[in-house]
Amino acid sequence: MIAAACFMTVGARGSWGFVLSLRGGKLAGLVLVGIAVAVATVLFQTLTENRILTPAVMGFDSLYVALQTAAVFALGGHGATTLDPRLRFAGETLVLVAAALGLFRWLFDGRRGFHLVILSGLVFGILCRGLANLVQRMLDPNEFSVLQALMFTRFNKVDTALLPLAAVVILAAAGLAWRLVPALDVMALGRAPAITLGIDHRRMVTLLVALIAVLVSVSTALVGPVLFFGVLVANLAYLLLGTDSHRYTLPGSALVAIACLAGGQTVLERGLGHDAALSVVIEFTGGLVFLLLLLRGART
Secondary structure: OOOHHHHHHHHOOOHHHHHEEEEEHHHHHHHHHHHHHHHHHHHHHHOOOOOOOHHHHHHHHHHHHHHHHHHHHHHHHHHHHHHHHHHHHHHHHHHHHHHHHHHHHHOOOOOOOOHHHHHHHHHHHHHHHHHHHHHHHHOOHHHHHHHHHHHHHOOOOOHHHHHHHHHHHHHHHHHHHOOHHHHHHHHOOOOHHHHHHOOOOOHHHHHHHHHHHHHHHHHHHHHHOOOOHHHHHHHHHHHHHOOOOOOHHHHHHHHHHHHHHHHHHHHHHHHHHOOOOOHHHHHHHHHHHHHHHHHHHHHH
């Protein structure tokens, strides 16, 4: 609440109606992205039984870049930028969800090991990145400059026209995840204990995969790919709350994510005058947290 209030009021000048309308749309986008990334990461870590992983390791960022590259190559720079944002948003979300469901459902069927899951995600990401690089070399320099603007995360340029649709999808998925809290606590014990305690593991895996795919896809289509942000906020929530119960970690991680996005954007916009990008700071900090968790896991 403090971070949101600072984002809305610090440095505000002129007509309050205009200021609140402009900043309110940006804040709504940050809130939705924070909820989507945080909930998807906690669900993914429950599914994989590993706290250093995030759905981004499955190649979502590379697939998003490949989609943007294909759009610019097929429609041209002008066509890609003037395309109806709602149509582009829906198309990107559907492709990302389809790819995620196909890849995740095949990997998490209970017969494939954890290492194969990670390796398959890395190979999928390398494949998408390689295809995108191949097509980018054939683009006109002017079109490539347009593509560069589309590829990077844009927390400060959320299209407010997409917010109603994104809000419905994200809040519905998060609400369903909240109803699954008791089953999620059992799933966190592992596959064998969950089956022993009466959980339909295959059905639950399918449902969680669908929720993760929807949340990550909508978030990525809304602001672009985020690699380590989910790892950062989820582990901060675990540390602050001191519990594994999803009753607390799901809303806790979402609140941490919102505070980081709203507070960070306030500092960068009002304090530093847009001299730094929030996505760069978040990915740098999240990458450090990821490395620290890896090193700590290696020592233990």
